[in-house]
Amino acid sequence: MADSNAKMTQATPQEVIISVVAGLFAPLLAIFLIVQLVLGIQQEHKPDTTSDAAQKAMLSRIKPVAQLAALDANTPKVEKSGQEVYDAVCFSCHTPGALGAPKFENKGDWAGRLGQGYDTLIKHAIEGIRQMPARGGDGDLSDTEVARAVAYMANAAGASFKAPEAAAPAAAAETASAKPDPAKGKAIYDANCAACHATGVAGAPKAGDKAAWSARLGQGYAGLYANALNGIRGMPAKGGNADLPDADLANAVAYLFTEAGGKL
Ligand code: HEC
Ligand code: HEC
Incomplete structure (x- = not known):
């Protein structure tokens, strides 16, 4: 028994080498395949900037951003009309009368407020007053746009305020x-x-x-x-x-x- 045990646990140097190599082979193969896979994926995703098609594709991908940047840099912001501002921002409260907002075209709601005058109404709309948020909550609106919306709303309730015109364009200057x-x-x-x-x-x-x-x-x-x-x-x-x-x-x-x- 002792003899056969010893025989089972003792391997010849050749057996040791074979088993070590065999034991290493599987993990090495796996590592090799993984490396190949990663390299393959990288190859696929590496942008091919040389071909025409690839360049066109890239240009069309960055185009909207580039155009937007150009728009911002070169063209003055086109200011919205009073109705456009109202339809985009103010209607949400002023059409239903939410939070106690004076309703659009409701003369009764506006009568007392109109007496404050155009300038005060503009000031309240720009700065906000009680539940009325500053600029109706849209900080991107210019003073002119708010003033136009105020005139649009007030005039719909019987006032005859004169909304500010567009600032003189560069051409006029x-x-x-x-x-x-x-x-x-x-x-x-x-x-x-x-x-x-x-x-x-x-x-x-x-x-x-x-x-x-x-x-x-x-x-x-x-x-x-x-x-x-x-x-x-x-x-x-x-x-x-x-x-x-x-x-x-x-x-x-x-x-x-x-x-x-x-x-x-
Ligand atoms: C979140 C709701 C809300 C939005 C959006 C909103 N308003 Fe108002 N607005 C109110 C409320 C509420 C009042 C009444 C405030 C008060 O007198 O207590 C009010 C009042 C006003 C008044 C009268 C202020 C006064 O002195 O009597 C003006 C003018 C006005 N809003 C203009 C605008 C304009 C212009 C916009 C869009 C740019 C706008 N509002 C968007 C809620 C809103
Ligand atoms: C070859 C001759 C000639 C030259 C050069 C000339 N003009 Fe005249 N111009 C006339 C004649 C002729 C009239 C009158 C036309 C008519 O009303 O029948 C006239 C009329 C005018 C009028 C009046 C038009 C009107 O509506 O009444 C003006 C302004 C004028 N010229 C400006 C100029 C200027 C500026 C120059 C130089 C850049 C100039 N002219 C060069 C012959 C000339």
Whole structure:
């Protein structure tokens, strides 16, 4: 017995090596397969930024974000009308009269409040009052938008408040800054217009000749500018110089206009 026991527990060196290798083989194989699997997955998910299709796909994925960013950076926020603000934010309380809110179009609910005046109502709507949350709970609304919503609601209840208009857009500011300058127009006149307007060639009204201009001044500066721009009868468009920048033409017209007694 002792002998056979010893035989069972004692292995030859070859047996030891074989069993060790066999024992290690299974886990090694498993590790190898796992590594292959992970590498395979990574390969699949690695973005292929080289192919056209892949780039298009990527661009279309980031596009909405990029467009939004561009929108934010370059275009001024378009302010909503009073009705739009009301329909989006204020209606939830003011249509049903929730929390004691004065109901839309209910003159009785609003009568006492309207007496406070437009400015006070706007102030209360912006800052909030009792159960009325500041800006109706939408902090993104501008003062102008709230004021418009207040006018919309108040006017529906019988008031006649004048809602604030949109802030002057950049284009308007530009035109204002491009107000024609008669002082700058003198040199342009000398170079482009004097040939006819200094002498009265072909019936051109002479510069500074109030009688020749008096009937024309009634069109106002804008009317005269339009006719000088487009040409009229003997007056060629832009005085015949198509390359003259509009701003220069405007200054020259302003010069003729003020010399003739017109007020810009
Ligand atoms: C969460 C509900 C709620 C929302 C949303 C809400 N209101 Fe009100 N509002 C009230 C309540 C309640 C009152 C009455 C407050 C009081 O006088 O006690 C009120 C009152 C007002 C008044 C009268 C204030 C006064 O001085 O009498 C104005 C104006 C007004 N709201 C404008 C707005 C505008 C504009 C919006 C949307 C931008 C809006 N509300 C959204 C609940 C709301
Ligand atoms: C080739 C000649 C000629 C040149 C150059 C000329 N004009 Fe005239 N212009 C005329 C004549 C002719 C009239 C009168 C047209 C008419 O009412 O029959 C006139 C009229 C005008 C009027 C009045 C238009 C109206 O509605 O009554 C303005 C303003 C004017 N010119 C501006 C200019 C300016 C600014 C320039 C230079 C950039 C210029 N003109 C160059 C011939 C010229």
